[in-house]
Amino acid sequence: MGGDTFNLPVGPSDLCFDTSEFMKESFSADEFLHNYRNAASLEQMRDDLGMYLKVLRNSMIELINADYQDFVNLSAELVDLDKRIEDIRSPIVQLRSDILEVKSMLSGTMNEISECLEKKREIRMKQIASEEIRRLTEKIGKVKDQLSSANENQDSLLNLLERLSLDVVQLEFVVKLHEKHISESMKKDANEIKSLLLEKLKECFLHSIEHHDKKSIGRCLKIYLMLNEIRNAEVTYRQFVVIPKMSNIITESNLQNDPQGLVGIYAKIIEFLETKLSILLSITSSNPNFKDFDFLINSFWTEVEQRIELSMNSIFAPGNPDQFHKKFTSTLSFLDTIEKYAKDSSVIKDHTQYKSFMDKWNLSVYFLIRFQKIGASIETVCSKNLNELFISDQNNFKLEPFLCTINSITTSWSEDVYLPQLFNRFFKLTLQLISRLCTWVDQVLETDKFECDNISQSTYLMMIYLDIVTFMREFPKILETIVKKASKPFVTQRQLLENCFNESKKSLCTRLTQIELKVAQDLIANSAPYLKQVNDIPRLYRKTNREIPTKNCAYVDHTLAATKEFHEKYNKSIGMEKVSQFLINIFTELTDQYYNAITEVLTSVQKTEESLRRLKNLREKGGSGTAAATRQGMSDDDKIRLQLQVDVIYWTNEIETFGITKSQVKKLLELIKFVEDATKIHVADDK
Known part of the structure; x- marks a missing residue:
């Protein structure tokens, strides 16, 4: 429900x-x-x-x-439900109590059984240990006797050592397995046996190395491997072969007395590597079982590096950058030779002592010294007076800051200065040198009072301009040098390097534009005053009875003089196209001023002419007895207009001689039409 x-x-x-x-x-x-x-x-x-x-x-x-x-x-x-529940509960509680009691009894019995089994196992282990100890005691005595009575024959001794090495391995296993039941004296005897075996093995190993016996060396290494004493073999070779030789080679006195200096020391070390150690390296590299042996690092390199640090630490001093560079580069070559013998060069480079050795070379201080020297040279040059910076044409440069900068960049990447580990710093230094050059150019451009003997500011600026152009022509060569010097990661980022260089190139191009503007303003400032002489033309012809004009006035030539000189001087050096662009900008500004000046003159002439015409009309109306004589020839105002037209035509022709068309100069066509129309209109009025 x-x-x-x-x-x-x-x-x-x-x-x-x-x-x-x-x-x-x-x-x-x-x-x-x-x-x-x-x-x-x-x-x-x-x-x-x-x-x-x-x-x-x-x-x-x-x-x-x-x-x-x-x-x-x-x-x-529901009546009497509680009573019935209680009747059921009491037997269940009693049953639970009985079960717990039985469980407790079973647990106690099981514990007693476990203890008995454990005691029995202990007794059995003691019996086994006693038997093993008995055998071990016999074996220890036997091995001692065999080692003590071993003869000097190399092959026989190696045969014996190979057999005994198995017994020693078994001894070590038994001692480790029954360590609790074996006495300390017996452990000591086992250790003495192994030490005695290793001593005999050392003698065989060194004898085999001395006689270049590859077969015996391989057998010795096999025994070392069987005994798990690889490290012992490496230490033995280092202690009895490497150390005696290196202690005679790597010393401060040898460094000072050797004609080749550090290079000579490294050559002797490499000679040892090639004549002595190479046999071990060939054996271990050709047998996969010997892959865990590393005599190159653990025996040779660790000792060589340690002795160089302790006995020839003077090589790390960066005080003399030229000597430091030679020592560091020869060290890199030395390390490269060692790495060729390694199974994996990264193992050497990741080794603690290798990193410690490389850290000893204070490259930061070396670069700082180079930076200060290079920076000081360019700072000294840029701090000179402007008239002290002229140089004879070297590398096509005219001013010392540019020559100094290009030389500094070349020096930075030269074989005697550059280090691969400092690539990013030298690249940054290159960009800083270019930036410093730009700063110097800015200082010249911002100079309020130009003080330089026998040379104008525009000429000096053009020298800077030409040097910037020459300097930028060197950019591809510089970039190619940098890319060649770069390590592989940087080579893959060639585009990034080019972008950085392009930023510097943009900075220089900005200075070129500023110089162009400054030089153009200077040329305009020198030429524009002559255009004011246009205002003198009316005085030349009014009531002077001059001949009809056929030649241009002198002011036109004076106005063009500066631009002609500029064209002749720089047409070849910076190219016709660039000079033409210079002149177009200059002529555009001058033509605009010329147009305004002619407009003022023609407007004034027209006003004067109209005033005279009104005056003439008044006189005729006054009834004078005889009319004014008919004007013969060209009037003064016509001559003024014609002179202006002749000047404008000459101005246009001269501009065209520079390879510039009329349409390239703003307002030039408008000026030509303006003077032509003024002349035609006036002639028409006369008729």
Whole structure:
């Protein structure tokens, strides 16, 4: 019954609401009233709700009556329920107590059995240990006797050592396995036997090395490997072969007395490597079983590096950069030779002593000394007076700062200065040198008072201009040198290097533009004053009865003089195209000023002419007895206009001699048309 879904009884059909509304989970009285407020009046809704309430009450009574017997039975069954539960609980608790007691007894019995088994195992282990100890005692005595009575024959001794090495390995295993049951004296005897075996093995090993006996060396290494004494073999070779030789080679006195200096010392070390150590290296590299032996690093390199640090530490002093560079580069060559003999060069480079050795070379101090020397040279040059910077044409440079900069960059990347480990610093120094040169150019451009003997500011600026152009021509060569010097990671980033150089090139190009503007302004300033002489032309022709003009006035030549000189001087050095661009900018500005000056003159002439015409008309109206004589020839004003036209034509022709067309100069065509129209109009008026 509880699992069934309960449905409300259906009410009368004439109710004003739906009875299923009361079963909705979201039922709300307010919402119910809101939904049915228009279905009936409140009085009717009240009556219908009361009617449905009666239906619900009747339904509830029927439901109780239908299940009455079940309710009665449930009440009867609940009587004495606690007593019955307690009757069931008591036996269960007793059963639990009995089970725990049995478990405790079983645990105790099992513990006793385990202890007995453990004691039995201990007894058995002691028996085994006793047997092993007995055998071990016999073996120790046997091995001692054999080692003591070993003859000097190399092959026989090696045969004996190979057999005894197996016994020694077994001894070590037994001692380790039964360590608790073996006495200290017996452990000591076992260690003495191994030491005696290693001593004999050392003698064989050194004898084989001395006589270059590859077969015997291989057998010795095999025994060392069997005894797990690889490190012992490396130490033996270092102590009895490497140290005696290196102690005679690597000394401060040898460094000072050797004609080749450090290079000579390194040559002797490499000679030892090639003549003595190479036989060991060839044996270990050709046999995969010997791959764990590393005599190059653990015997040779560690001793060589340690002795160099202790006995020749003067080589690390960076005070003399030239000597430091020679020693460091020869050291790199020395290390490269050693790395060729290594199984893997990265193993040497990752070795602690290798890193320590490289850290001894104070490259930062070396670079600082180089930086100060190179920087001081260019600073000294840039601090000179401008008239002290002229040089004879060396490398096509005219001023010392540019020659000094290019020489400094070349020096930075030369074989005697550059170090691969300092690539990024030398590259940065190159960019700094170019930046310093740009700063010097800026200082010259910003100079308020130019003080230089026998040379104009524009000429000096053009010398800078030419040197910048020459300097930038060296950029591809410099970049190629840098890329060749770069290590592999930088080579893959060639585009990045080019971008950095392009930024420096842009800086220099910006200075070129500034110089162009400055020089153009200077030339314009020198030429423009002559254009003011256009205002003097009316005085030359008014009431002077001059001939009709056929030649240009002198001011035009004076105005063009500076630009002609500039063209002749720099046409070849910076190229016709660049000079033409210079002159176009200059002529554009001068033509604009020329146009304004001619406009003023022609406007003044026109006003004067109109005034005279009005005055003439007044006189004619005054009834004078004879009219003015007919003007013969060209009037003064016409001559003025014609002179201006002749000057403009000459101006245009001279501009064209520079290879510049009329259309390239702004307002030039407009100026030509302006003077032509002025002359034609006037002639037409005369007619």
